Amino acid sequence: MDLLLFLKAIIMGIVEGITEFLPISSTGHLILASELMNFWTPEKSAVFVVVIQMGAIAAVIYEYWSRLWGAATGIITGEENGRRLGLGLILASIPIILMGLTFGQWVKDVLFNDITVAIGLIVGGLIIWWVEKNPRAINAPEVENISYKQAIYIGLIQVLSLIPGTSRSGATIIGGMMLGLSRKAATEFSFFLGIPVIVGAGLLDGWQSRHVLQGTTDWLVIAVGVIVSFISALILIRVLVAYVAKRDFMIFAWYRIASGLIILLFALTGWKLW
Template sequence: MDIILLIQAVIMGIVEGITEFLPISSTGYMILSADAMGFWSKDKVDLFVVVVQLGAILAVIYDYWGRLWQAFMGLLTGKAAGMSNPRQLGLSLIVATIPVMLVGFTFADEIKTYLFNPITVAIMLIIGGLLIFYVEKRPKTVIACEAEDVSLKTALMIGLFQCLALIPGTSRSGATIIGALWLGVSRKASAEFSFFLGIPVIVGAGLLDLAKHHEVLASSEDWLVLAIGTVVSFIVALLCIRWLVAWVSRRDFTIFAWLRIITGVIVLLASWLFGYQMVG
């Protein structure tokens, strides 16, 4: 058994758990981390990067089980509970999921073939950082204080923003949180709606990719590496979720914009100095 490979899987799980819900692109940082460590072959890394996100999204389901269950029951019964509207949350999540499902299922293989590389990640990190600066500078009028208040129209627009996250380096959380802020959703509600919206998208993408490409995991050690990364990402994400909600309730995302831009510039410089090539 390759101990170094298992340690690398732990590191990758930590990277996923920390970055999944921050507006800095978990996929981008996972690709960069794998590239820097020489972690696995490209086909295995591509599968690992998608499937290990299941651990992080299970942390959301665990931490928000009560509200998610209310949303599910609201869809079934058509009833709202208290002042919030769990049925509205359920409907909004369905509407917001449709665009990325259509685009993702149609172009998943092409995206992985041509865009899963450090150069694409670097460019999108920089572009995303500049967009964060722009949105944070804009005057904001709050139209939805809680995730349950997000209208179907706003949900559809957030879902369209989420499609941009299919490009590595964009950040699913970044696209949905910043997009929601742009549309007038409060900071706390933007973060939580983004968490919830990740459930159908990440679970669907992870299970589909595992079903389509499971043959690249040729040994029990391969499956162990994937399992370790997934479990570690669950534990780390569980520790990060509440911290992020507390953070966005008090502060803006400027620090993450700087982090994205600095990382992107470093990768582009490395590509120039050390000769990274586009893959695909």
């Protein structure tokens, strides 16, 4: 048993849990962390990066179970807040599911690289900076107040997150704020919206790539990553909700721009970042 491999899986799980719900691109950070540590083979690492996201999304389900259950049952019972949230999540999920099924493999083959991540980080950072400097009037203070029209627009914006470095959380949170959602509502809707997308992508990628994982050790490495990402994501969710109640996202804008420029510099010059 390769103990170093398991240690790397733990680190990757922590990176996933911390970055999944921050507007800084979890996929981009996982790609870079994988290259930094020379984590596993490229094929197994690609599967790992997608599948362990289900650990982070399990933390959302655990933390918000009652509200999610209300959204699911509200569609059937007709309870207003639950129905609006449930149908809104369905409408917002359709665009990325269709685009992911159509272009998902192409994105993995072509765009999973340092330069794409760097550009995505920089552009996303500039957008966050602009939105924070030009705040919109809030018309949806709570996630249950989001209209179907807003949900559809957020779903369309979420499609951009297929590009590594863009950040699914960043696209949906900032997109929501541009449409008049409060930071709290945009953040929580982003949490919920990740459930069908991440679970679907994780199960699909895991099934399609099952031949890549061979033997008990490979599946144990995946399991370790999922468990660690769950624990770290659960902590991050609670911290982030408290953070957005009092502060803006400017720190993440500057972080994205600075890290993107550093990665781009090294990628274009051929210097070794590590």
